[in-house]
Amino acid sequence: MHGVPLLKxxxxxxxxxxxxxxxKSFGMKPMPGVRLTLIGRDIETPYSGMIPGFVAGHYSFDECHIDLARLAAWTGTRxxxxxxxxxDRINRQVLLKDRPPVSYDLLSLDxxxxxxxDTIAGAALHATPVKPIAELGRRWLGFVERMKxxxxxxxxxxxxxxAGGVELALAIDHRLRQIASDARIGVTxxxxxxxxxxxxxxIRKAMRAILARRSIQVIENASTTEIERGTLVLDDGRRLDADEVFVxxxxxxxxxxAATGLPLDDRGFFAVEATLRSTGDEHVFAVGDCATVLDHPRPKAGVFAVRQGPPLADNLRRALLGRKLKPFTPQRRYLSIIGTGDDHALATRGAWSVEGAWVWRWKDHIDRKWMRMYREPPARAMQMNAPAAPPDPALADADARRLLADIGMRCGGCGAKVGASVLVRVLARLGPSPGSGVTLGLDAPDDAAMIEVPAGKALVQSVDFFRTFIDDPFAFGEVAAVHALGDVWAMGARPHSALALAVVPAAAERLMEEDLFQLLAGARRVLDQAGCALIGGHSGEGPEAALGFSVNGLVDPARALRKGGLKIGDKLMITKPLGTGVIFAAAMRGVARGTWIAxxxxxxxxxxSAAAEELVxxxxxxxxxxxxxxxxxHLAEMIRATGRGDEVSVDxxxxxxxxxxxxxELFAQGFASSLQPENLRARHLIDGIDAAAAHPKLPLxxxxxxxxxxxxxxxxxxVDRVNGVVIGEVVARTEGRSFIHLIR
Ligand SMILES: Cc1cc2nc3c(=O)[nH]c(=O)nc-3n(C[C@H](O)[C@H](O)[C@H](O)COP(=O)(O)OP(=O)(O)OC[C@H]3O[C@@H](n4cnc5c(N)ncnc54)[C@H](O)[C@@H]3O)c2cc1C
Structure with a gap:
């Protein structure tokens, strides 16, 4: 058995x-047997406390956003x-946009x-909402550019x-006076x-004084009823000029x-106990703005979401172990610091307040300190992609034993076949595989599949198999299928059918079933789109997920694309950007940006498929x-295959x-795939490589x-009829020229 198997x-x-x-908590102290998964809409999640500072120009986008991909890599989170x-609470699944649901034993919503x-007519068309804040960050950068x-x-x-609106108004005013200093600025x-x-x-008095000092017009006790292009309409009939509106x-x-069926408060937020657990489902927790602690209602503010972090982590551990949960009472009075955009801030607690430049420095110190916890790798090196296994395979750990006893885990060891019933259930969930020309497929009881090859067509076949390099099994399934079908598309053939070889990590049966389903569901999405039937395969347990396919395609032999056949004067085109090797090499070390990985x-x-059709x-x-x-x-292979008597080279x-x-950027920092040194052997086939040694794209x-x-x-x-990039030209190979000649 490899460490502690995944159980929950x-x-x-x-x-x-x-x-x-x-x-962070589970990264520092992993729970043996527990797989931690984060499902997030935005890879870069903003820290609300610093967003007004970002708007005011004090922070860069990166400084006030947490890169969830890096944090997940450092903490061993999927x-x-x-x-x-x-x-779907009956089946304990989270429903997702554009992909199959993900199962849970225990769920937390934040x-x-x-x-x-919706309450203001025209707002959706003519205003910028500050929520989601992630979106505000991107839109603000665009706005700043336009205003320059x-x-x-x-x-x-x-x-x-x-507090959010006041702080934002002050921040906008400050920034606009800097970037659009030639324009007359009016903030209301x-x-x-x-x-x-x-x-x-x-406190209101103190803030009104600050706003007046900054010449920001304040209109209180007036509801906005409508936003028209360039105008704000108030409920007392007033109309205000407004080129830009932030809500x-x-x-x-x-x-x-509401559709989850979970108990909600009167405003539609999840109702939770003081333990942060839903009042109506022991398997669901909810925190932050999306939840209301019925016993301790508080304003919707980031400070409460931050404070709920430690008690939430503790209670999730307790819930996983079936222990009694601990209630948490948030502070009633809390320190609030509102930045005024101009390197000053107003701190308040109850009726007490203080203002000044040092208050801003204080806030800046608190915020940066909080961000450092999530933007920098933890001191203790985390084990990558191994959330369930502690450094010492400590099965002696009492928590793991308790979980094991809970689940009645068996371990078949590596290479064992996935149970027949698991497979049957997964295939049933996947549904019948479309595709034509299959006489006997997955739905037949026979020992092998049988396919028909129409007259005049040739069968092209290829096989690929590799270990996972990402921990999202659905996305990995898609990538593995695209990779395998690449050979068929490159031949100008149409994918016909495929056999899968799938390996899932040894785990509790329910988790293995879920992994196998996600892997194959991702693959099926690609195969189905390509008209390629999944006709059979083999699945087994292993130390990590792996997936491969033996694929069949059909082609008119006279129209098949071959590697050889380069003609002098041809343009060399590529249909996708390069760099996946270095990006995932860096991702494995937790240093690639989440947006690059995405x-x-x-x-x-x-x-x-579309590129192949165009090329044919x-x-x-x-x-x-x-x-x-x-x-x-691969280019060297093409040149070599073009053959003798027709010697070509490529500029x-x-x-x-x-x-x-x-x-x-990653190459410049010294990152590279472990296969790169092997591939560098092709360098002797390239002219001009020394002169181009410093070119940032050479390692590509x-x-x-x-x-x-x-x-x-x-x-x-x-070339105009192909969706791709021209990267070179085929020329005659003259005496003394190598296969590839670099031009710049
Ligand atoms: C301009 C402004 C300034 C503010 N300043 C402060 C301040 O100084 N102090 C303070 O205490 N509060 C402040 N607030 C309030 C603060 O923004 C919120 O209270 C805080 O962000 C709530 O945190 P949260 O963890 O509940 O959710 P959020 O910070 O909103 O995080 C939600 C996360 O969930 C993800 N997500 C959303 N929907 C889905 C989905 N369907 N599926 C998957 N993922 C999803 C998002 O991508 C995001 O990562 C401010 C608000 C604004 C607008």
Whole structure:
């Protein structure tokens, strides 16, 4: 048995302020047998306390966002980037947008709140909501760019006079005076009641004085009824000029909360006990803005979500072990510091307040300290991708024993076959595989599949298999299928059928079933789209997930694309950017940015079917898919295959190579795939490599690709009809020239 097998699924939905603490806590002290999964819509989750500082220009985007991919890698958490749309509580599953549900034994929700734009007519069209904050960050960067050369007068309205609205109005005012200094700036704060209505009158007075000093117009006790293009309409009939409108009104519950059937408060937020557990489901916890602690209602503020982190982590551990939960009482009075955008801040606690530059420095210190906990790797090195196994396979650990006893775990050892009943249930969940030309497929009881090859067609076959490099089994299933079908598409063939070889980590039967289902569901999405029937396979247990396919395709032999056949004058085209090898090498070490990983995955999940059809249609002379040998290795194969008597070489334009975001940066930092040194052997086939030694894209030539693009020699007059990038040209190989000649 390898350490402690996986026994229970703890699933966190939303990378909110409390959940980042849970990740850290479980990373520092993993619970043997527990698999921790975070499902998050946004890979970069904002820290609300620093967002006004970001708007004011004091912080960069990175400084006030937590990269969940890195945090997950450091803490051994399985990260699934997806949006939850509901719960199937009977089957204990989280329903997700555009992909199959994910199962849980224990669930925690920290998804924040939704913007409440519906109450103001025209807001959805003409205003920027500050929720989701992740979206605000991106939109603000765009807004700043647009305002940089502004000379015309600019009026901005902020609707909502709570702490968030006041702070945002001050931050916007400060920033706009810096970036659009030639324009006349007017910022107006409009609020239904008084500003900072939950605070003492003395605090409101202090804040009104600050706003007046900064010439920010404040309109209190006025509701905005409508937002038109350039105008705000108030309930007393007033119309205000507003080129830009930001809505910071009270957050509302997300529409899907109600459909979960969980008890809600009167505003639609999840009702929870003082232990943070749902009042109606012992398997569900909820925290932060999305929940209301019925015994201790508090304002919807990030400070409470932050404080709930430690008691939540503790109670999740207790719940997993069947122990009594501990109630948590949040503070009634708390320190609140509102930045005023100009390197000053106002601190309040009850009726007490203090203002000044040092208060801002104090807030800055508190916020940066909090962020460091989640933006920097923990001191203790975490074990990558091994959330369930502590460094010492401590089965003696009492917690693990208790969980094992709970579940009645068996362990078949590596290489054991997945149980027949598991397989039957998974196949039933996947449903029948579409595709034609299959006489005997998965639905037949026979020992092997039987397929028909129509007259005039040839069968092309290929096989691929590899270990997982990401911990989202559905996405891995998609990538593995795209990778395997790449060979068929590169031949100009149509995928026909496939046999799968799937390995899932040894775990409790329910978890293995879930993993196998997710792997095959991802693969099936790609196979189904390609019209490729899944006709059989083999599944087994192993130390880690792995997936491969033997694929069949059909092609008219006369129209099959081959590796050889490059013609002088052809343009060399590639259909996907390069860099998957270096990005996942860095991701394994927890240093790649989450957005780079997400973009690389999106590219790898993209089937090459459309590209292959285009290439066949324009009469492409030669084609291959770029995979493990890297661009240089596969290009060398094409040149070699083109053969004697027709010697060609390729002028390759390094500048033109399409690269995934982050690839060049990671190479510059010294990262590379473990296969890169092997691929570098192709360097002797390249002229001009020494002169190009410092070129940032040179290492891309040797970067191994997973589910890479097609590399094709296209007639020069056809390049406009192919969705790809021209990276070189086929030329005659003259005396003394190598296979590849670098041009820049
Ligand atoms: C401008 C502004 C300034 C503020 N300043 C402060 C302040 O200084 N101090 C303070 O205490 N409060 C502040 N607040 C309030 C604060 O933003 C919220 O109270 C806080 O963000 C709530 O934290 P949370 O953990 O509940 O959720 P959030 O921080 O909103 O995090 C929710 C997470 O869940 C993810 N998510 C959302 N929906 C889904 C889904 N369906 N599936 C999967 N993932 C999902 C999101 O991507 C996000 O990562 C401010 C608010 C605003 C608007």
């Amino acid at each position: 699924d703890l699933v966190l939905v939303g990378g909110g302020h409390a959940h980042v603490h849970v990740l 990260l699934i980037q997806a949006e939850a749309t509901g719960l 998804v924040g709140a939704a913007p409440s734009l 050369d502004r000379r015309d007068p600019l009026s901005v309205a902020v609707i909502g006079g709570g 704060l409009v609020t239904r009641g008084e500003i900072l209505s939950g605070n003492a009158p003395s 910071v009104t009270e957050a509302s519950a997300m529409p899907w909360f 973009a690389a995955l999106a590219s790898m999940r993209q089937p090459s 249609a324009v009469g492409t002379h030669a084609c291959t898919d770029v995979t493990g040998f890297g661009l240089a290795g 390759l334009d390094l500048d033109a190579l399409p690269a995934l975001a982050g690839a060049a 030539l040797f970067d191994p690709q997973t589910a890479g693009g097609l590399l094709a020699a296209v007639p020069a007059d056809a």
